[in-house]
Amino acid sequence: MISHPGISVMKEEADEIVSYLLKNNLVEKKLKIHQNGNYVCIPVRAQPGYLIGNMEVARYDFSTRINGRKPYEEILGILEKSGVNGSSVPKRWITYGDSVILKFLDNTEQIKSIAKAFMEVLKCKSVYEMKGGVRGRNRIPRVKLVAGKGGETRHLENGVIYVFDPERIMYSPGNVNERHHFLRLIRGGDTVIDMFAGIGYFSLQIARHTDAARVYCMDINPEAIRFLEKSASVNGLSQYVEAMVGDCRVTKPELRGDLVFMGNFSSIDYIIHGIQRLRSGGGIIAHFLVSSEEIDTYSDRINYMIRRLGRRSSVEDLHRVKSYAPNLWHMSAYIRITG
Numbered sequence: 001m002i003s004h005p006g007i008s009v010m011k012e013e014a015d016e017i018v019s020y021l022l023k024n025n026l027v028e029k030k031l032k033i034h035q036n037g038n039y040v041c042i043p044v045r046a047q048p049g050y051l052i053g054n055m056e057v058a059r060y061d062f063s064t065r066i067n068g069r070k071p072y073e074e075i076l077g078i079l080e081k082s083g084v085n086g087s088s089v090p091k092r093w094i095t096y097g098d099s100v101i102l103k104f105l106d107n108t109e110q111i112k113s114i115a116k117a118f119m120e121v122l123k124c125k126s127v128y129e130m131k132g133g134v135r136g137r138n139r140i141p142r143v144k145l146v147a148g149k150g151g152e153t154r155h156l157e158n159g160v161i162y163v164f165d166p167e168r169i170m171y172s173p174g175n176v177n178e179r180h181h182f183l184r185l186i187r188g189g190d191t192v193i194d195m196f197a198g199i200g201y202f203s204l205q206i207a208r209h210t211d212a213a214r215v216y217c218m219d220i221n222p223e224a225i226r227f228l229e230k231s232a233s234v235n236g237l238s239q240y241v242e243a244m245v246g247d248c249r250v251t252k253p254e255l256r257g258d259l260v261f262m263g264n265f266s267s268i269d270y271i272i273h274g275i276q277r278l279r280s281g282g283g284i285i286a287h288f289l290v291s292s293e294e295i296d297t298y299s300d301r302i303n304y305m306i307r308r309l310g311r312r313s314s315v316e317d318l319h320r321v322k323s324y325a326p327n328l329w330h331m332s333a334y335i336r337i338t339g
């Protein structure tokens with residue numbers, strides 16, 4: 001252990017603060033971040049007494065990373081000793097709370113040994129293998145536990161703790177920015193309806209960061225709704241969120257909202273159901289897959305489809321969320337219903 005300048009922050013805020021510090025090159029990477037009860041201690045490149053935001057830098061004890069090596073090199077070092085071929089070891093991984101997801105390039109027989117080395121170095125509870133893709137309408141991920149206990153994990157993103165089981169529920173790290181992109185459209189007192197809520201990817205961010213009066217969440221998968229309700233409770237947001245299991249086309253048909261979220265690639269096929277749920281002056285945030293060639297004309301196409309349903313619309317802020325497959329984009333847009 002060595003004494004070094006650092007800051008101590010509430011564990012719920014730690015992810016967000018660490019990303020801020022990393023972006024500004026303020027983290028001392030040779031030392032390990034550690035948790036102490038409800039607080040997380042982060043080694044920083046600043047002198048004691050200095051203020052980072054409103055956080056005062058003080059001296060704390062930190063342990064060093066082994067030989068100052070990066071985790072990947074540490075993992076390779078461990079595996080080399082047990083004769084595992086380094087070329088089978090994934091160079092990247094996804095971390096959800098205390099769980100790590102790995103994608104293996106080849107069919108190595110040494111998956112278990114590799115997973116255990118990741119557990120040892122990254123100090124995680126479970127390691128999963130990502131087989132790729134999702135199954136069925138409920139979008140169950142093709143993810144399999146390889147080492148550790150498995151079960152629920154708690155993943156912190158932008159001030160919200162999401163509780164879910166990586167083997168049971170899809171969670172897309174590529175959608176991080178999108179989960180906050182449209183929050184600015186929500187005004188105090190608004191009613192929001194999330195028709196494909198999943199575990200509350202959007203709903204819980206809305207409940208946490210806006211003054212919406214209530215967020216109604218629907219999903220056809222009871223397991224997703226169970227996790228959503230648990231996360232709402234863990235985050236102290238239950239009074240703003242009402243979750244229901246069912247097909248969003250028919251569940252609570254009398255419900256009306258100022259803003260409707262349709263976070264499903266088939267949202268355009270369901271758009272009439274979103275429109276019917278809107279109060280006048282409202283709009284829909286819709287997600288869809290679009291080929292590169294279609295992007296320029298896609299707004300006109302949506303407006304045309306809505307006109308054929310007897311309504312009028314204006315597509316605003318159509319943008320790419322992420323690449324989904326070669327030449328295919330996950331896109332989203334705000335569709336204001338104007339008449």
Ligand SMILES: C[S@@+](CC[C@H](N)C(=O)[O-])C[C@H]1O[C@@H](n2cnc3c(N)ncnc32)[C@H](O)[C@@H]1O
Pocket residue numbers: 137138139172175195196197198199201202218219220221224246247248249263264265
């Ligand atoms: C892509 S996932 C959730 C997406 C999430 N909003 C996000 O951004 O990651 C789509 C969700 O829609 C749900 N779903 C599919 N068809 C549905 C329907 N007809 N009614 C309600 N939920 C449905 C699935 O169970 C799944 O949780």
